[in-house]
Amino acid sequence: MAFEDRNLKCVECENDFVFTADDQDFHSQKGYQDPKRCPDCRSARRSGGGYGGGGYRGERQMYTATCDQCGNEATLPFEPRQDRPVYCSDCFSKVRPAGGGGGGGGGGGGGARW
Numbered sequence: 001m002a003f004e005d006r007n008l009k010c011v012e013c014e015n016d017f018v019f020t021a022d023d024q025d026f027h028s029q030k031g032y033q034d035p036k037r038c039p040d041c042r043s044a045r046r047s048g049g050g051y052g053g054g055g056y057r058g059e060r061q062m063y064t065a066t067c068d069q070c071g072n073e074a075t076l077p078f079e080p081r082q083d084r085p086v087y088c089s090d091c092f093s094k095v096r097p098a099g100g101g102g103g104g105g106g107g108g109g110g111g112a113r114w
């Protein structure tokens, strides 16, 4: 069965795009429907942008504060609060085992080894 290039209209941006014979062959083998979107819009969707074209890539907002312990600059993944001491990552790892109970949902799980 021979395929010919076809022009389809993208439902998203309404531009015409070519549904190539190769693609048609591939789609029919897989049992896919005709594509509704041009390659541009498809890749835009896949990369997650979607709404409003925002470039949000899951990057975390980081905050800087002064470490309570050593006075160095500390980078925090959360907004520092007045009623809680702030530690740099260095001091945090020293402080945490002694503190107990202040679990931050970190990596390692319980410290119940002793």
Ligand SMILES: [Zn+2]
Pocket (backbone or CB within 6 Å): 010, 011, 012, 013, 014, 015, 037, 038, 039, 040, 041, 042
């Ligand atoms: Zn499009």
Ligand SMILES: [Zn+2]
Pocket (backbone or CB within 6 Å): 067, 068, 069, 070, 071, 072, 087, 088, 089, 090, 091, 092
């Ligand atoms: Zn520190």
